[in-house]
Amino acid sequence: KNQVEQSPQSLIILEGKNCTLQCNYTVSPFSNLRWYKQDTGRGPVSLTIMTFSENTKSNGRYTATLDADTKQSSLHITASQLSDSASYICVVVTNAGKSTFGDGTTLTVKP
Amino acid sequence: GAGVSQSPRYKVAKRGQDVALRCDPISGHVSLFWYQQALGQGPEFLTYFQNEAQLDKSGLPSDRFFAERPEGSVSTLKIQRTQQEDSAVYLCASSEDRVGTGELFFGEGSRLTVL
Numbered sequence: 001k002n003q004v005e006q007s008p009q010s011l012i013i014l015e016g017k018n019c020t021l022q023c024n025y026t027v028s029p030f031s032n033l034r035w036y037k038q039d040t041g042r043g044p045v046s047l048t049i050m051t052f053s054e055n056t057k058s059n060g061r062y063t064a065t066l067d068a069d070t071k072q073s074s075l076h077i078t079a080s081q082l083s084d085s086a087s088y089i090c091v092v093v094t095n096a097g098k099s100t101f102g103d104g105t106t107l108t109v110k111p
Numbered sequence: 112g113a114g115v116s117q118s119p120r121y122k123v124a125k126r127g128q129d130v131a132l133r134c135d136p137i138s139g140h141v142s143l144f145w146y147q148q149a150l151g152q153g154p155e156f157l158t159y160f161q162n163e164a165q166l167d168k169s170g171l172p173s174d175r176f177f178a179e180r181p182e183g184s185v186s187t188l189k190i191q192r193t194q195q196e197d198s199a200v201y202l203c204a205s206s207e208d209r210v211g212t213g214e215l216f217f218g219e220g221s222r223l224t225v226l
Contacts, residue, residue, distance in 0.1 A: 004153075031212045043115070043202055043217030044154070089153050097142075097211025098167075101153030 003027045006090050006102035014110055017080055021105045023073040023090030034091040035064050035075045038104065044089055047075070080109045113137075115218035117203050123224045124193045132188045132221045136205030143186050144215065145178055146202040154202050160186060161209060193225045 003026045013019050025033070032051045036044035048057045048064040050073070056065050061078045077084055087104040094100075116135040124130050136143050142161055146154035147170075156170040162183035171178070175193075180186040190197055200222045204215040 034214075041219075041222075043204075043219050045217070046214055049214060091153075093212055095212070097159075097208075099144075099156065099211070099215070101146075101155070103151070103153045 004100050004102035006105050010106040012108045018078050021075045025071050025092045027092040027100045029095045031093045031095045033073050036089040038087045082109050085109045117218035117221050121222050129191045132201050134186045134203030140205035140207050141209050142206040142211050144204045145188050148200040195225050198225045
């Protein structure tokens, strides 16, 4: 049913380490793909937005990649910090403006 | 305003009660969306407004759910005769984009608990 699948469901890493989160989608027609960070008890905050023609976009320590042919995206976090602990949600938007959200990856960064 | 504001942040209702959740979008934003987010899951689309027009309400789970945006600014999501399965966080988002493909700005959400 879910047209946006994220993996892993949860991840624990040590502070300072890197990690990569995955997103596979079947949603079409594709307009753009977004990664959001959602802290516990807060609303999602946009990290990156990528259109069909973009295959990489960075926002500080966050780098998102997009392969529109295989319908896969990844979010790479470099030199993790305790404040990176959150849920990371992949969202695919159609040309009609309809957003489909993944269930998110819960990242825990430990000291 | 500076961001999307939602109220109340927390609401506890007895089963059968009616509730109203308010969303104050960013000033001038044309598009407004309501989402329902269950624990551990991503937000699920409920309804979409372009100014005061409700263009899509396909995600509303039943006729107990009703949303309005009468003046194209503040929106209210009303749930009648609440049931336990309505317990969730209700997120509001706004966008200056007319179609909905632009960036979405989310509020903090209203957490509804139905006892």
